[in-house]
Amino acid sequence: MKRITVLLMLNVMMLISCTGIAQKQTFDVISYEVPRGWEQKQNDASVQLTATDKSSGAYVMAIITRAKPSAASAGDNFTDQWSKAIKEQVELDGEPVMQAPSKGNGWDIVTGGAGYTDNGTKGNIALLSATGNGQTVSVIVMTNSKKYEQDLSVFLNSLELSKTVQKSEASSAESSTGNNVNPSSLVGLWVDYKAEVSGYSNGVPMYSAGYFRKEYLFKENGTYVFRVKNWSATMKEILFIYETGTWKVNGNQLTIAPTGGKGEWWGKAASGRTTGWGSRIRLAAIKKETVAYNFELHYYEGVKETHLLLSSNLPTEREGSSNNGSQKNSWSYVPRKQGNSMIDNPPGFKP
Template structure:
């Protein structure tokens, strides 16, 4: 694919407005012009713009992250976000093809691009990072087609950064504080890891296909836990559901799970094809009960006023799946806000247990 060769020709005007008459939008330290007809999703962490051709499966995605505090160099920031925003979302086999760094308005801008695969999809990913004024911001582009080349070029050339020297107030950034979870009450509650199925790019700002992958840990103050997993994928015929119950114990920053029972299986999808409905049991599956001791940390994110649970396993487990460094992040959630429901007739034994989640986690 030759798509982004043209994009980098425009590097010299990367931070200049495409057209003074074009209406721009702003997010944090960046302003941009959204391509006509593209969908927009925005939350505390960033903005995603996307477009999909439902007939051909062609898509393009642009992601703008919120500026975060950073005392690292431009190269280190690029590598960190390449791992976090690109490699964590799709399979990238080669190192990115890097462009010459440029400096604009106090920002050191680095960019690189590489081919990727995502299941049967193949595409090209580009990351641009700007470092300056004690913070950094990133823009990610992903596409599997040249169909939206002009839109992407226009978007790139519409990007405009505010002066880095004027953005040193870290109160607008998403600062984090890490503390070890040292007492049992610190992790009591419901912790979730919800991922939207995408047609090419996922991590908080995905291009949704309509499907989802969900995991939950509910840690009760009596030392028991319930783990549930539900996968409803558009391109998979059946719904996968797993549950596991057992005991947990926290010793310093080590969390030990001892499974007692578990069950997995596949259910047909409802005739309506709604993701909230079930069909009938298609087949049962075995579920491996794997005792594990995690290293556990609690990270507080000031931007979202939320404490998240970080679990690092010594090795890969069927329960957690595959992830870089076997590290998994779970967000807090009130029990009545769970997005996982049991299949018809299935009981875990935890249906009537009371779970108190500290309100400070889910502000």
């Protein structure tokens, strides 16, 4: 078995309970120690740790992802993450060598690793996927040199998963799921903001300045505003969508019925700033669609937030196919304070 894989497997139990003497940092539900000399970069979705020896070309990378909602099993989450974050991005030498699943702090942990080839150089990569209380999180480590084995051991020994709780112990916020939802719980701003990934380098996502943002503002009077702003580094124009209508709750169904709205394509600001606008170019074709979603307000202990989970039998005009991992026709929105939206209307825009 590959050495890095062995290192990861031997440290799985330490991930659950270790409390190192060095001061730790925390990203979402995982605490960790940064080995000396490693660089750290963080975005909304993950924290990335790297070290490189330019003279020899040796490198090591570790990625800790933010926990995200998931109703899938621990095994399915591992398979999904291995496929999307590793198999599709790295030239692997074979299928992952798996270890027996383990448990701790309310998490089901699945681990596996394999060799890979990068520009003719051999390396090893391993994935730890943890699933608990309706959410999943992962740690990816990879290196092409034994030079970093000691650093990797320090990093892996420092990892610590926060304790997750069983549904029966969860916050009272979770009691507002299913048929027990008070419609007033939906009032407010719910968002799905994502940074644009321009590609991958050795399995590590490379982020452009672009973004894809959509949001619902549910008002107390039973009306809503749905907005989309897509600023992509690969496109010359900005897509903006503004839709209004009514919403109502019946049991675990949320019906959203548009009554107005439009989409527009805009040019980018001459300065190139992602917050700027150019001139309006043309209308964008959008279809107003009434949808009766199944929905749930689910409290995630790890991130200490209640998320709005929507699902449908088919893709929708507003959401597309899915934004919720491997779950088909499923969408997750997180709460955000009203007045703190990251979507602005174009200059002179009139609904």
